[in-house]
């Protein structure tokens with residue numbers, strides 16, 4: 745893992761942008777995208793840049809089950825607002841949270857990933873070490889799956905909803921196996937509340953208890969963290 749420590753998330757966004765820019769210049773065509781507060785500064789830098797994604801493909805990591813694409817807390821909506829409105833892609837895939845047929849949705853999304861191999865995948869990090877919505881205990885060999893969110897993730901994500909009861913209990917997420925097929929992975933994490941997960945991801949054993957620790961087995965991972973998130977290293 746190539747670990748880069750920055751002062752804050754603003755600087756992290758600039759570095760994240762540079763990783764995108766380099767991948768772009770090297771011919772990347774498919775970008776794996778993430779939601780959450782972490783990638784926002786990178787997306788801001790992308791929207792201000794002159795990079796053109798109109799011939800590119802994006803594939804998002806995850807989506808809440810039950811939320812329509814125009815629901816303000818859906819990940820579809822998040823991507824539209826933070827990136828796609830300003831930088832449209834030729835095609836953008838996000839799991840369909842309204843598909844009640846989980847088996848069909850999982851198969852459909854796995855096919856999308858197989859048809860569009862990801863050149864650069866951006867990731868955030870859950871406080872419990874999750875990536876995408878791959879919670880601790882997830883079998884690293886599975887592809888897209890339906891996830892029952894843990895209490896800690898529901899609590900952590902409640903800040904985006906009016907109250908905790910409104911946070912969906914399930915999500916569709918790319919699996920760790922799908923994430924690991926990306927050529928290059930960029931993980932960003934900011935803030936002291938991520939410090940323990942960052943330490944476990946980088947220095948701990950590779951274990952299903954910390955889904956992000958599987959990234960130690962990937963040959964091209966760039967980690968951008970601020971000083972607070974690096975404080976336990």
Ligand code: GLP
Nearest residue numbers: 779780781782868869870876877
């Ligand atoms: C959610 C998302 C993850 C994200 C994590 C951290 O659970 N499914 O992809 O990495 O939250 O969120 P944040 O970046 O807001 O800290």
